[in-house]
Amino acid sequence: MNIWNYSFTNNLYWVNDRNGVVVVDEQHQQSYLLGSSESILWRLLIIHIDSDAIIRRFSAIISVSEDEGKGKILSILSKWEKNNLVEHGND
Amino acid sequence: MTNLIISNICNANCDFCFASSFLHERENHSKQKFMSFDEIRSYVHLFDQADIHDIRLLGGEPTLHPAFDEIIAFAKANSKHITIFTNGCLSEIALAALENLSPDECAIIMNMNAKISQEQIRTREKTLIRLGDKVISGYTITQPVFSLDSLIQTILDYNLQRIVRLGLSLPIFSKKNKALHPKQFPVAGHCLAQQSFTAFQYGIQIEPDCGFVRCMFSEDDFQILKKHDFHYVSCCSPVIDICSEGHFLHCFALSEKFYEKYHESMGIHEIRENLIERTNPWQISGIYPECGTCLYKRSGECCGGCLSMILNRFHPIGNSGN
Structure with missing residues (x-):
């Protein structure tokens, strides 16, 4: 992942299920079924494309402007940070 | 229930075995082929504290243990019921140790599709003749299309208990063994429904082991099986496997990931609960991508299948999987 200094935390496992991406956080003994836009973002982050491309593709897939898409991505990352799925590094 | 892994070695060579890689590693690591008699004694006392009255001996091949006869005598002296999981190629000493036990005192679960030599097949026949009334046949489905005909014939010929303990060849997490692919399950399910006619005709009950999923049976096949x-x-209700040096495993298939080292402050049941709790987050998924939306899983009619298969579907991120 390479977006705004966020990185995945350790001990995460994920799988594509029919109803969305399932993530298991082994360290905290938690699992999450990601919502549809979360699943889209997760898949984009996994393929390691750069942040501009992620914003562009994510916004296109969920049919919003790039500004709206960026806001949506930040809100998802913030939610994931609270759930220990990602961490924010200091610049 | 708890299994004691008293032997790290086996005299069969089954490609579907989910214990072999783990036991090979243990044997190489500790240079120990068998659990010591002292260790077995201490676990039996632990069983007493946990109110466990059945001693289930596994391996490898448990009857290869050099003190097998003494273990049986010790279990009997402690009024324990004995269950043995074996390929049936028993030595004279092992045969003699089990021969005098009644079917109420002992059950022998025999892997009937173990990969054994012609000579071993003759040895197994001797076991079937002398211990037949205590033998429950075990059969592992390794191919989607299979036949229980010869097994049923063996049950009738040797007057074995009229039960078949049916298992699926399941994968070991992060290792290689011969296992059915989930895509093959529906064919195996249909084949099982067809086989159940003959088994039922001879009063033979088929008891499923773990790993079966509801959607592997069509509605018609499910009704046929129910009728039979x-x-x-x-x-997923694991029977904990206890290995030498105090290793408690969730099950062999998950031995790489879910195990605990024995500590005196914890009882057997507590260790089991801990291991189950660690697997809980994974139960959100299933062996198929569709499991998350499946009504059978949602209603609890299906657990989503073998956890080892589920774990094999997941991708690690970063430093995961260390």
Whole structure:
């Protein structure tokens, strides 16, 4: 992942299920079924494309402007940070 | 229930075995082929504290243990019921140790599709003749299309208990063994429904082991099986395996990931609960991508299948999987 200094935390496992991406956080003994836009973002982050491309593709897939898409991505990352799925590094 | 892994070695060579890689590693690591008699004694006392009255001996091949006869005598002296999981190629000493036990005192679960030599097949025949009334046949489905005909014939010929303990060849997490692919399950399910006619005709009950999923049976096949006394259960309720040096495993298939080292402050049941709790987050998924939306899983009629298969579907991120 390479977006705004966020990185995945350790001990995460994920799988594509029919109803969305399932993530298991082994360290905290938690699992999450990601919502549809979360699943889209997760898949984009996994393929390691750069942040501009992620914003562009994510916004296109969920049919919003790039500004709206960026806001949506930040809100998802913030939610994931609270759930220990990602961490924010200091610049 | 708890299994004691008293032997790290086996005299069969089954490609579907989910214990072999783990036991090979243990044997190489500790240079120990068998659990010591002292260790077995201490676990039996632990069983007493946990109110466990059945001693289940596994391996490898448990009857290869050099003190097998003494273990049986010790279990009997402590009024324990004995269950042995074996390929049936028993030595004279092992045969003699089990021969005088009644079917109420001992059950021998025999892997009937173990990969054994012609000579071993003759040895197994001797076991079937002398211990037949205590033998429950075990059969592992390794191919989607299979036949239980010769097994049923063996049960009738040797007057074995009229039960078949049916397992699926399941994968070991992060290792290689011969296992059915989930895509093959529906064919195996249909084949099982067809086989159940003959089994039922001879009063033989087929009891499923773990790993079966509800959607592997069509509605028609499910009704046929129900009519033939096949009691489908889909749950992951592990029987803890205790290995030498105090290693407690969730099950062999997950031995790489879910194990605990024995500590005196914890009882057997507590260790089991801990291991189950660690697997809980994974139960959100299933062996198929569709499991998350499946009504059988949602209603609890199906658990989503073998956890080892589920774990094999997941991708690690970063430093995961260390």
